[in-house]
Amino acid sequence: MRVSVIGCGYLGAVHAAAMAELGHDVVGIDVDSEKIAMLENGQPPFFEPDLPEILSRAHESGRLTFSTDITLVADCDVHFIGVGTPQLPHSDAADMQYVEAAFEGLSQHMRPDAVIVGKSTVPVGTAQELANKLQAIHPNASLIWNPEFLREGFAVKDTLEPDRVVYGLSAKELESGDRARSLQVLDDVYKQILATGTPRLVTDYATAELVKVSANAFLATKISFINAMAEIAEATGADVTQLADAIGLDERIGRRFLNAGVGFGGGCLPKDIRALIARAEELGVGRSVTFLREVDDINSRRRERVVELATEVLGGSLNGKRVAVLGLTFKPNSDDVRDSPALDVAVRLKGLGADVVATDPQGIPNAEQRHPQINYELSTEKALQSADLVLLVTEWDEYKQLDPTFVGSLVREKNLIDGRNALVPVQWSLAEWNYFGLGR
Template sequence: MTNQNILAVDDATDRPRISVIGTGYLGATHAAAMAEMGFDVVGVDQDPRKVEALSAGRVPFFEPGLPELIEKHVATGRLRFTTDIAEATAVSDVHFICVGTPQQATSFAANLSYVEDATAAVAKNLTHPGLIVGKSTVPVGTAARLRLLVARHVPAGVGVELIWNPEFLREGKAVDDTLSPDRIVLGGASPAAEATMRELYALPIAAGAPVITCDLPTAELVKVSANAFLATKISFINAIAEVCEAAGADVSVLADALGHDVRIGRQFLNAGLGFGGGCLPKDIRALMHRSKELGAHQAAGLMQQVDEINMAQRQSVIDKTVVAAGGSVLNKRIGVLGVAFKPFTDDVRDSPALNVAAALHLRGAQVTVHDPEANGTARANFPTLSYASNPLDAAIGASALLVLTEWPELVDVSPESLGEIVENRVVIDARNCLDPERWAAAGWRVVSLGKETVVPAPAVRVAALV
């Protein structure tokens, strides 16, 4: 494999042409963002239905701002989609690998088959010098093995280089995170490859995004380490929440006080149901697995504790619900507000909210769910739950009401209106997102995590004058 003249396009004045392999959350967003930055982009996916939808400007998942961006650049002609990777590779100079790396079915290790297949397919179909750029989150050491894979498959005489440029997007804010990244990491890039990447990211660089150049292992570890740190911070505050409950302290006020320390910061110190989604859980488990392989047992042990604390939060909410329902949820109606793993997404992968709802259903509860965006994706995973189109319908006759995802419209829902239709005015605030005094004033018992339960003020009886 050579990195000589990796972008020798026909006209020296041409801008690099881009292919994006994989059009899920990462790939579709990256393809649209690159088109917005002025490049010609072709997105590749094996699913013809997804390609058809994206080609028509329809996004098969919820991500704010993305449908408009894709529709805009499909119309301008800068962005198109195909199932033909050979065609996409032939017309492109830079090839972004944006496929998934899910957890393996039989271990905590990442499944790298999609990354390997996509990289090999690009290498086989190269017709002119190209740059392969990995963006998927992978275990450290993967890129070095992929370079060997590329060398085996690239046609003779075709120059190619593989580098790593990890993604840092957040679901619900993916478009802004891609167009305005807080850092750009380039791993293993030659001077020619770095120059090409700086051209691709010229707009965010001009806006102040720092560029960090490093070796391949460091670039691979940056993303997974960032996720591991955020997960650790969440599990830390949830562990402290347990202490607060036992001692009668308030974890939210404690977190506010901690957050004023610039060494700590307030973000990700919200105690509650814990983290989920398609990134943090699988990434800390993959890091745990890879750390053990490398003999780094302290890191593996830390990730194990982070994972255990996070999973325990789900059981804590289930236990609080059982108590709120009178000791058993069997044949009791339970209203659930929110099942996406976080607000502003319809993603229910490893969602703690959906996990709790399903667990209560398995205990015999009649669970009715409402989520502003995730009813459809939740139903596809758990069709035996009941689904409501609004919060009031989810709460009808409920022995307990659970707020499991902190959507603004669920946080702001009227406790007075809900109080008129539930069987029992008790709410489990699993995200510590409600105003407990407001709910208590409406007659609700508010059960939070890491705080004392707030109960309604007793009615004042005035004796009649005789």
């Protein structure tokens, strides 16, 4: 099929390459000419495992092109909208200007019978509003909402081998059941994926829009819950990791995402839960998600706790103390530093007078653009040199595999805060380190 993808950021670029991998002819559209130039040369504008390989294969096949010219979508059968919905500068609500601009551009150049597929994470009610506008402009066109569930570091796999696909249809098409035109078109797009037995859920617009934000809200709640238990563990001498192991064996709860530490970040969870709160308040049901404000507050407190602990470990003052910060991205296998707990902690330590030297395998260029006041060092060994405190805040494999004895030969003082509880405490203690894990 002829497919367009509007928006070639993290979501759009991965989706465009994946659609070409499935055999479709794809054109990716974005207003950022620099980003488009990189993608046209087969270079991802961000770090994501496996993306360079499928991008290269797509280019070699001739099935994938990128452009700033939206008129190239004119002969496409299906149009995916994958633009960002960041948090507004002075509000918790989502900024919808990019979705609106993408829709406006498409409506002017699309075939009058084409199918638009929304993938952006939007406030509930957006799809119906867009569908109403589309009906007025192109009565024979269709809109379907198909939320994405990508995990950074696993985005290619999550696109080509998703654990489920969700279709949000209009009320009229829902009445048509399996005969619904947009459903049939999207089934054709995802034919190879569905053939593997991937579950397909067909819902109304509102449900499809809520699936993504509610999933993120649930994950954020689970992470903040165990971090709340970490606060109690620290006050009582309990071990939150053993606690998580114990309650995680309960099938109703499960162990995944019960990892206490410095908290969650990135471009999705923080802004999505805030946007959900904002939208619920607009709908007059804000009380239903009041607990999410506490989820957000707990997450922020964990960053503060790391800074407090660093101050305590170093005798009450950070002034002039050399702190080696291991990790800058919000999670490993990514170069994303948006709302990153690791970068936030590094900035806070710097503000309190610490001589911060931060390192990360992928995140330094993005971190430098946001906070040039921090000293960055690509070499882990150089970052550790003469440190008074080592702080692990992003659990990259290379940091988890560090040898305590070797690291001890590099630093000035053997003080370690494991902000992700990613290390084995006894190994570091046996090497005469002062080991501090959050909630342990």
